[in-house]
Amino acid sequence: MEVQSIAVLGSTGSVGTRCLEVVRQHAGRMRIAGLSAHRSSRLLARQAREFRPDWAVLSGSVSDGRAEDFEGTELLRGLEAAETRIRRGDVDVVVSAIVGAAGLGPTLAAVDAGKRTAIANKESLVMAGPLITRRAAETGARLLPIDSEHSAVFQALQAGRRQDVRRIVLTASGGPFRGWTSQQMASVTPDMALQHPVWEMGRRITIDSATMMNKALEIIEARWLFDVSADQIAVVVHPESWVHSFVEYTDGSVIAQMSPPDMRLPIQYALTFPERHECPCPDTDWQQPMTLQFEPPDPVAFPALQLGFEAAERGGTCGAVLNAADEIAVARFLEGEIRFDQIAPLCKDVLHHHDYEAHPTLETLLNLDAWARKEARNWTS
Numbered sequence: 555m556e557v558q559s560i561a562v563l564g565s566t567g568s569v570g571t572r573c574l575e576v577v578r579q580h581a582g583r584m585r586i587a588g589l590s591a592h593r594s595s596r597l598l599a600r601q602a603r604e605f606r607p608d609w610a611v612l613s614g615s616v617s618d619g620r621a622e623d624f625e626g627t628e629l630l631r632g633l634e635a636a637e638t639r640i641r642r643g644d645v646d647v648v649v650s651a652i653v654g655a656a657g658l659g660p661t662l663a664a665v666d667a668g669k670r671t672a673i674a675n676k677e678s679l680v681m682a683g684p685l686i687t688r689r690a691a692e693t694g695a696r697l698l699p700i701d702s703e704h705s706a707v708f709q710a711l712q713a714g715r716r717q718d719v720r721r722i723v724l725t726a727s728g729g730p731f732r733g734w735t736s737q738q739m740a741s742v743t744p745d746m747a748l749q750h751p752v753w754e755m756g757r758r759i760t761i762d763s764a765t766m767m768n769k770a771l772e773i774i775e776a777r778w779l780f781d782v783s784a785d786q787i788a789v790v791v792h793p794e795s796w797v798h799s800f801v802e803y804t805d806g807s808v809i810a811q812m813s814p815p816d817m818r819l820p821i822q823y824a825l826t827f828p829e830r831h832e833c834p835c836p837d838t839d840w841q842q843p844m845t846l847q848f849e850p851p852d853p854v855a856f857p858a859l860q861l862g863f864e865a866a867e868r869g870g871t872c873g874a875v876l877n878a879a880d881e882i883a884v885a886r887f888l889e890g891e892i893r894f895d896q897i898a899p900l901c902k903d904v905l906h907h908h909d910y911e912a913h914p915t916l917e918t919l920l921n922l923d924a925w926a927r928k929e930a931r932n933w934t935s
């Protein structure tokens with residue numbers, strides 16, 4: 555059996571560290587070729603000493619980076635160094651787990667080099683879905699989703715032919731404000747919104763789960779990843795987060811992927827597909843009674859969802875603009891500058907006022923990203 559060489563970009567984040575747990579379990583099957591982190595030099599050095607990659611990249615400015623001991627691993631600076639290294643022949647798989655728009659460049663580099671690309675960086679597909687999917691088709695790069703919902707869809711797609719897919723149904727936990735009215739949403743504070751009932755995640759994605767903007771971005775992600783139209787995507791609220799999404803086929807059959815909520819499973823599947831192996835995550839306990847609930851989302855209390863459908867339908871530059879506007883809106887909410895229920899209206903205004911292009915270049919997308927951030931910073935109701 556061949557050993558897979560894996561580069562983990564964003565190795566000190568929540569997906570990155572779980573990815574290394576998976577690799578640790580499969581030492582005979584996988585090896586780490588390279589790692590990257592932004593500023594967490596101490597953890598990166600510890601990972602380098604354990605996994606002994608050829609290279610490790612620090613992309614941000616770190617005062618104490620030189621003080622860390624990377625032993626035999628070559629320490630490089632700047633994301634461009636990672637982009638150069640992942641193009642080389644000694645990397646088989648790139649795990650794109652850098653948080654935010656910074657992950658776009660390395661994801662494009664991996665796809666450009668025709669590598670198997672495991673995508674946890676939502677922004678790549680949300681911002682540049684048309685570019686990434688087109689380039690992947692040209693280079694033969696295989697895109698494997700790590701987002702739990704998209705992994706579930708990808709797994710359920712193995713049950714049938716693509717032309718027989720009627721609909722993709724993304725599940726949503728509903729976040730901490732499931733069942734709340736739009737009036738109640740006006741009084742949500744950052745502390746309230748930072749509590750998530752199921753998943754432990756970064757601050758932006760936690761707020762995005764509370765507004766359901768996270769699901770809106772996942773709709774856009776699904777549109778590109780699975781080449782479906784917006785009206786072939788539906789969202790259902792499922793508070794237990796046990797079913798990670800569904801695929802509905804033309805005969806009415808609905809195939810679900812279900813497992814205890816644990817990111818290591820989708821990460822491992824992206825690395826081992828089409829094989830399945832023992833996974834370091836918990837099993838379903840069939841001795842325990844279990845109830846699974848499903849309910850339609852409330853579009854009035856969660857107006858962000860509609861923005862996701864709209865951006866998926868229009869495509870082009872919409873995802874990049876919505877993503878950038880939301881990132882700033884979330885930061886302004888956490889700073890106390892805008893109310894929780896103003897996040898979606900801010901995003902809607904910025905989305906509706908941008909210069910839309912159906913077939914943007916990377917440069918156009920990056921310019922619009924900067925424009926949308928500026929608009930969002932200056933936004934007043």
Ligand code: MG
Nearest residue numbers: 701702703772
């Ligand atoms: Mg998700």
